[in-house]
């Protein structure tokens with residue numbers, strides 16, 4: 001449909017990048033299938049941006065190679081960039097143009113884009129195109145970056161930390177844009193350091209840590225492992241003994257009427273036990289990638305085994 005020669009949108013093979021003696025990424029082998037949304041997760045400094053810049057030929061690998069949309073990023077850079085929508089991690093807009101003028105420039109560079117695409121996206125993201133980009137807040141600049149990445153309906157979207165700077169409402173809107181892109185047959189490769197962010201949109205996630213691929217998993221299998229931090233405020237003091245025995249509940253700490261714990265899997269047993277008391281307030285936070293998911297891979301057997309491709 002997008003003139004693809006294969007059903008693989010991105011193929012990185014043993015991709016390695018050293019910055020002098022400093023490791024960026026090492027031996028990264030990864031496949032993104034055409035039409036899927038892949039989340040690329042890892043803590044700061046793990047090598048996400050390095051990988052993305054290698055795929056776009058903004059960096060040259062020390063060794064290994066990549067094929068993107070069936071093309072060699074080095075040889076076919078210009079052709080490739082026309083077919084990709086790229087959102088860099090650090091947006092730097094030069095000049096004093098209004099968002100509208102800047103986007104017209106991008107549209108022309110791509111050989112023409114229906115302007116209604118731009119206005120539709122701007123409306124969706126609640127972005128005022130008449131304002132100068134330089135004077136915009138980080139969040140609004142990010143919206144300009146998203147509009148230019150999506151506006152030509154590229155076969156592949158490569159997005160580096162796309163939700164950074166967006167408020168929660170706009171994050172939801174963005175995730176809707178990603179789902180629409182997938183429904184239209186586009187492929188999305190997006191980095192993040194927050195699992196929750198990609199959990200609801202990605203088909204698979206690749207996890208990178210210390211420059212190496214730690215795992216590739218289908219998102220459904222991740223959900224089962226969702227560990228949440230829960231805090232419940234009761235009307236009266238409670239006893240920890242009542243909660244430590246519950247399935248999936250651990251790290252129980254009670255101080256007077258406040259219970260804090262982590263829950264692995266379903267919340268039901270904890271909710272039912274809590275309901276025997278007067279519940280004043282309850283807070284449940286989604287799992288933080290760093291503290292839960294990565295720790296799973298790095299503290300369990302077979303940790304860091306990149307052969308777990310979760311196909």
Ligand SMILES: Nc1ncnc2c1ncn2[C@@H]1O[C@H](COP(=O)(O)OP(=O)(O)OP(=O)(O)O)[C@@H](O)[C@H]1O
Pocket residue numbers: 019022023024025042043044045046047048049050051089193
């Ligand atoms: N230009 C550079 N020169 C030297 N080292 C670099 C350079 N760019 C990145 N690195 C190093 O390579 C490693 C991977 O960095 P990278 O920016 O790819 O990580 P990241 O996962 O994108 O992190 P972040 O979310 O913080 O951007 C880090 O150790 C970083 O310090």
